[in-house]
Amino acid sequence: MVATRARIAVDAMGGDHAPAEIIAGAVRAKAELDAEILLVGDPDQIRSVTPNEHNLAGIEIVPSEGTIEMHEEPISALRRKPKASISVSMDLVKKNKADAVVSAGHSGAAMASALLRLGRLKGIDRPAIGAVFPTVLADKSVLILDVGAIVDCRPKFLEQFAVMGTVYSKYVLGVEEPKVGLLNIGEEPSKGNDAAVQAYQLLEQHPVVPFVGNAEGRDILSGQFDVVVCDGFVGNVLLKFAEAVGESVLQILREELPRGARGKLGTFVLKDNLKRIKQRVDHAEHGGGLLLGVAGIAVISHGSSQAPSIFNAIRLAKEAVDNKVLDRIQAQYRKVAMPAADGE
Structure with missing residues (x-):
């Protein structure tokens, strides 16, 4: 069986330098990494900050409406803005249209959205950013x-x-x-x-x-x-x-x-x-942190991330997908942390 390429949903609207720097990092990732990139955000804004339309060739743009601002309380903001870029990104993973999410936006909103839409791994009470x-x-x-x-x-x-x-x-x-x-x-x-x-x-x-x-x-x-x-x-x-x-x-x-x-x-x-x-x-060389403990792959980058950091965050997400980190954590956690529950 031929392995499929990792599909990475990138929150184009999240971060201090969005969407220009996010897009620049995504464009570089498309060119240098063996992965499919989905840019989630306002299509007009995405195209307006990308002078050369050719740069977006091969990148799918997934429309969203609005973003969660840094001053907003995550849960209430997610409820008010169900089509915000981070929510749409997480939904892509939930619906198996993407394998991972990368976001430099509101980290609390990213974590809350991951928990609400993807859920926790069995046996994990709280997620952690590694x-x-x-x-x-x-x-x-x-x-x-x-x-x-x-x-x-x-x-x-x-x-x-x-x-x-x-x-x-x-x-x-x-x-x-x-x-x-x-x-x-x-x-x-x-x-x-x-x-x-x-x-x-x-x-x-x-x-x-x-x-x-x-x-x-x-x-x-x-x-x-x-x-x-x-x-x-x-x-x-x-x-x-x-x-x-x-x-x-x-x-x-x-x-x-x-x-x-x-x-x-x-x-x-x-x-x-x-x-x-x-x-x-x-x-910037490390890209961001992997949100461990949720039933999906999500990389949370620093809010001040620019193109190099976003590129490396996408690379980190791709590596997590390629190495089947989610499956390994699920299998190993069941094996080592809950043997008594199965009577083994």
Whole structure:
């Protein structure tokens, strides 16, 4: 059987730079990735910001009406705007007309729409947004979840995040034996608030999660952990701080390296090295975070995403489809997290 190409629905109206930058990223994805692209949004606006109509060749435009603004409460806004671009995008996945959704719009609305239209995986109480961070080890990354879906987490939510993170790290990122940590203010089991202490106990006793203990802030990028779980409040702060650090490092390098004749020569000689540094620390290279725990593939990008980040978000969605991440998580979660329910 010939494998079908991934069909990615892109919310063209969501994000600070929509629709122009979203479309530019989608056009590049159409040209460079083996995937079908569906742009969801106002057809007139989409065409008005695409001077060369030829660029849209081969891209399907799916009409929608309006978008969820950042100041709006997600649930009520989704009810008032049933044909908003994020809702239409999720409906495409629900109706099997698309395999995944990419959106840089209101992250709360994207999560709410995914839950309302796609539902949760069996056994998952709350979804989590998983984001891949670089580490100091050249060929190693760390998966952080949650980075913004659930700001207040019960211990069992953190336990479920750890199960999903373990499965994703092992079967999609290719880590044979993921090391899972719980983000905390100290290494000792008694450290942190009540939720952290209780979550530690659940993870320490878990039969499948390869839990190795608490991870302090300084440990996250050290390469000691493959998966780090935390609540969405802390995770989102961490994500945005890491993005700012990456941008600051790149800006300092741009300003300091070319100083003087030696600096300019060194910059020329180290051009390839600097390009690799940018690829490792620039958040645009990672595209966004995968919403784990819902019965569909959705990638949530940063609201300030521009074309390169959207391209990489589409690439991430395609990889999730091609690697059958949803099927793997469903199958593995049933196997490892609920054996007693089946009497096995």
